[in-house]
Amino acid sequence: QGAAGGLTAIINPEPPVLVLPINQQIPTGTIGGKIYESLLSYDFELKPQPQLAESWEISEDGLTYTFHLAKKAKWHDGKPFTSADVVFSCNVMLKEVHPRARGVFDRCESITAPDDHTVVFKLKAPFGPFLLAFETSSAPMAPKHIYEGTDYRKNPANDTPIGTGPFKLKEWSRGSHIHLVANEDYYLEGQPVLTEIFYKVVPDGASRSVAMETGEAQLSQFADIEPFDVPRLAAMPNLKMTTKGYEFFSPVLWYELNLRKKPFDDLRFRKAARLLLDPKFIVDKINFGLGKPATGPIASTTKFYDPNVTIYKTDVAAANALLDEMGLKKDANGVRTTIKFLVVPFGEFWTRLAEYFRQAMKQGGIEVVLETTDPGGFAQRVSNWEFDTTSNMLYQNGDPALGVARSYISSNIRKGVMFTNTEGYSNKEVDELFDRAAVLTSDKERAELYSKVQKILVDDLPVLWMTEQQFPTIHDARLENAIDTAIGVNGTFGRARWAS
Amino acid sequence: MSLAAIFSRVAGIVITIFVIATINFVLVRAAPGDPAAVIAGQSGATDEKFLAQVRAEYGLDQPYVVQLGAYLGKVATLDLGYSYRLRRPVKDLIAERLGPTLLLTLSAFLISLLGGVVFGALAGVRHGKISDLAISLLALILYATPVFWFGLMLVLLFSIKLEWLPAFGYVDMRAGSFGPFAYALDVLKHLCLPALTLGAIYMAMYARLMRASVIEVAAEDYIKTARAKGLTEGAILRGHMLRNASLPVITFAGLQVGAMIGGAVVVETVFSWPGLGRLIFDAVTSRDYPVLLGLFLVMSILVIAVNLLTDLIHRLVDPRLAVR
């Protein structure tokens, strides 16, 4: 076998569509990332690298970004990729169908195309992380000639995605597999190496491990492999495991308390709860060693992380003392108070997390009753603030301004919207620090502000941060260069190859 | 079957489907919270525009009776709704999963019926002997076994310990490149454990019934007649006992089809069999109600179909029914 050849990978769950511009769920990102591209890619340190944009420059005042596009880039249907497509995507289509992209591009005064291969973004105000907005899932380029003037979500072309990426969709057998083949006309020299990629839909966790074990599949990502199976598979000689390639996402997991309600509004209670919990337990026993305890709101894998904050150690006695101080007395059964926990309805991991929370709180005499709902009800209840406690995990999307601030700033307390400041935390100082940090362009200045905000937040405990989640990518030991950007398995795989 | 009988049969089926559809309707209305939010639940965030669209589609602003009527109308035109989670019409989702489920349930049905009849007959004929005791005991135990657990234990034994059969799935992932024969063989290999799991439990049930039935039939006068004719015991078993004794088993099997399809849901979950049951599991874990309700209806119709089939078999076996 030479460097070329086919790759069989696992996909779970089956993506609803492959058109990345209209759907950004994880599996869509993984497969769509081979078909669609954005202007930039990012290395493991989140430094921008060329993709559809060969080069770019930023004006002094940090308000104008000019991108020079790859001249040979073509859509899969043979039409050339031009700056008109970029303007259409960023200024029209994504604003309509992609809430996250809308958030970023709404900051632009104008998006224009002086010539076929140049695009100019003019910002209303400086925005520090603007260059991080051109990750594939965040701003996938859509072909103007197909989507302009149509109902994007109902466009029949959604069944035959047309992108600029190194792989094209050949066949999608629903419920079974998605077959991608190499794009012969790809604009980057010598790419792609692989001739085809099969994404097999394997809904069952155990079967996924078996498939990896037997070599039926050669690549798995995100939560494909159940945590307890990871060490075993990682130890197999024919497989390799890496947690690299998720830097852009860097998810942080936390328990969320509804600060509008008693006793969660009392900092002593939050501190006590935090002292009862042990992030190590989640890492070791629920995650089987993957991930690491989080110290605060910003993940250690991203730029502005500051480790010098208050460190909470598990301390049951101290927790009980705090609760006593609050005047929450134990009754005959040793129960101080009974609270509810809304279990996240997305599978076993979340159930375990809820069960752990219940047992941990019990040590402080806090009885937790688990409530279950369906995803619809869950979203509805959380976004409408109808819960006591729950758990949550958010991607940081490369920059605190993109993925962290949204959970803590009071301007983002938006009833009815998921992934906002649903816990209801409000602190003027924090608001101000986040706002200022977003519009600065100097990393050094920004780092200072983010350090400050981290200290305040960790002392204030708006949520109980537990872990920085890590995902295992497990692949055939002979597969090379697949994970070479900060979005890892969601990358283009243009350089992925077999070791000869 | 007379025309009138066919007519009343069809009417019965229509009524049944109508009732099931009504149950569906009531259930969606019984779900806590705004039905529109429930139906739209899969969209992650509750998007007002989307809710309005759902409300209009289901006519949730209309009076109940009108809504029920509209819903039944949709069912009548085979419109089972739309899965917002999977962004596809429920009808399509079900259609592509129907094959594996049929394969699984039909083979399990055959295994259970054949096995039940054979083992039950064996035990019945050897009434009171060791082999009867062994079969009866085994049947009793199997009958009391949770299906999913039995499946897991089979996986533990045959896939993990002995490594004879694949533990999960429908075909090998590489099967796309196999020839048609190798492909079929591979599916067959994957089918073994799930079909056995689902079949065994019902086999136990039928074996128990068959045993009792054979013992009863053995005491019938016509068996004495057959003996008095000078037939060998084998000929008596084959020619006179089996058919008569299996009648109650067939009737019962017809009644059990519903339960078996329910069992398939669990078995498909255990073995990651890409059928309707698996779809139900996914739909349950994500509470994809349109899919759940559609599946419920389709599975009920499946039961009706298999019931008709058993009826047909019954008629073939029992001339008294055929003439009437």
Place this chain on the structure above:
Amino acid sequence: MTLLSVQNLSIALPAGADRSHAVSNVNFDIEENQIVCLVGESGSGKSMIAHAILGLLPPGIAVDGGALMFGATDLAHLTPAERRNVRGDKISMIFQEPLTALNPLKRVGEQVAEAIRTHQGAMPAREVTAKVVELFQQVGLPDPERLRLSYPFQLSGGQRQRVMIAMALCNNPKLLIADEPTTALDVTTQRQILDLIKGLQKTHNMGVLFITHDIGVVADIADKVVVLQKGDIVESGSADAVLMQPEKAYTRMLLDAVPGKGAFRQAGEPRPPVLEVRGLQKKFVTRQGLFAKPRETVAARDVSCQLAPGDTLAVVGESGSGKSTLARILLRLVEPDAGEILWHGKSVRQMKGRELRDFRRRAQIVFQDPYSSLDPRLKVGESIIRGPIAFGVGRVEAKKLAEKWLERVGLGPQAFDRFPHEFSGGQRQRICIARALTLRPEILIADEAVSALDVSIQAQVLDLLNDLKTEMGLAMIFITHDLRVAREIADRVLVMRKGEIEEERPTEELFENPRSDYTKRLLEAVPGRAFFAARAAPA
């Protein structure tokens, strides 16, 4: 030449059975071209002997002494294969119940053909079919070509029994064993089958072992009689000898117990009726399905009759003629479609509440099946006293009453605390009578109350009823399919056919001088008529 010689035959029963041996030391011979009748009460071991000959004894029961010499072979000691060769070939057998003796799921022709193929080896299908058709013709089945393709349920009882006979004859057996082949049939059909067997026996020169409990049947067909009592032979010999000059008391008792030989009862003066029935109509409609046409059965069409105190009205007729339905209508267990029932001139159909209960108390019924007419969960005494208690009698008193009646029907007060299953059929029937009588009824309806009983017990129950009737001035409606029983007990007889009254006359007139053809046929079919007439004459 002796065909089968039963020598000192003993058949052991398993432990826990009612006796140690089903039969012991039984000796008799069957000659070629001879009909040997085996008679005896239920449980005397008749079937056991028949089954032993073919090696068909049920599991746990075995021949434990003696020999069954069939020519030079001892049938009691054959290997399974040898036994199969004998069965259905040299010796064949017909059973009592024609409905259950045929496989319900196989065409009757096929069932006969199977017997042929089993013993005559491979034969072209056409030949087998031809043989079957020929056999069917021989046994008098109509349209054999079509009939052989029928299933048993499509044939009447008599036709099924003919199929059984054809099956038994298909390999020209030397010996035919018939175990009560006519008991389940109507008298007229019984007559035909008896004639058929007798005829075939003549043409085929067969030896026949005919088992029956009916002395009348014996008298009609037997060359030789073997009388069995509790497993022992009481008497055996040529039919003439045994029937005309019975030596043993038991045989005499059997002969005397046959009902319907004494003088006719004379109807008394006409008195005002207790019960009068006018123009009863009843149609049963069975729904087949939602849209299928319902099936209708006429169970009563314009039925009228009267019953005076102290009178006994016998209702006779073939199975399904509507006798039981009439009884049920009278008691308002079934509502008629039209007609009047008058009790002392009051309309029973208008009655409600107290009045109805009062009527019910005065009109009691005894059912045919002594097994299902007692609540299996209640002690016998309890079943009896519920009635009086329901009418306000105190428990202690009711118990006294019940004990009195139990004694009166010959059971003794200790029966009070036992469960129904601890009694024999005859005893149960007496309990039912006691239950009915504790309420001191005016009218007693007996629906086939003695049909399930052996002749000797039947005679006892009939006597009991007769005594009680005269004693209490009961009016009785006695339903039976047995004309001899009717003759024994009734003042008047009502003949029913398909829900209609064929004839209603005083008993003597009807028997001496029947008017309707149907009644004539019924009378002619009664087995042993000539014999009993002859026997009665000199007495």
Place this chain on the structure above:
Amino acid sequence: MNDSIRTFLRQPSGLLGLAILFLVCLAAALAPILYPGSPWDMVGAPLQPPGTAGSLLGTDTMGRDIASGILHGASVSLMIGIASTIAALAVGVTLGAIAGYAGGMVDRLIVRFIEIFQTIPNFVLAILLVAILTPSISTIILAIGLVSWPPLARLTRVQVQSIAAREFVQAARCQGLGSMSILLRHVIPNAISPIIVTGSMTVASAILIEAALSFMGLGDPNYMSWGYMIGAGRTVIRMAWWASLFPGLAILLTAVAINLIGEALNDALNPRISRS
């Protein structure tokens, strides 16, 4: 009744069933004493094999003691089994008795209704009910009860019908007994025993349905149940067979015991067998 008890006790299989069931009840009763903590407590390292580190039957993925879970789960399984059977009996017997005794149009309607419910794949309906009403102990009982009644109704109807047609019932009517007392004293006592038998077996099937629901993730998250344990252990079956084996055995044994008892009851309540 004494006869029935005697016959019951004469049957070794029935006794065995009783003994096992007794053990299960004992386990349920002793759970708080033998394992005073909650079965959710994480007592040791995860996935410890049986017999190690003080855990008799090993620990599950979160280090919870399997033995403790099984003991505490016993009462949950029994409670759900019995409660949902009572619910099924309430619906089934009432409908069946009405149909059997009333006859005619009412009977036809009820029969039709029963038939429809028998057509519906009952486990799927149970899933649907629990999923939509959100899983909790009461919705689970309700759902299992709602899907288990048709066989009971059918049986009750046939029983009532056949008993009501028996001659001894007609005889009782002729004795002047009122309808109510006939129903209570003759029909029900004679009809009840198969219903008791089937009812007892329904407990076993209810336990199985509950287990399957929990296995599918539709159990009440606040109660440790055997089905939940198997479901939670399923994914780790390759490295921790004990996590699913033992709870499965517990279900199996309980169901076998109940079935054995049911069969023995069947014989015991049959007067012909019990009193001969």
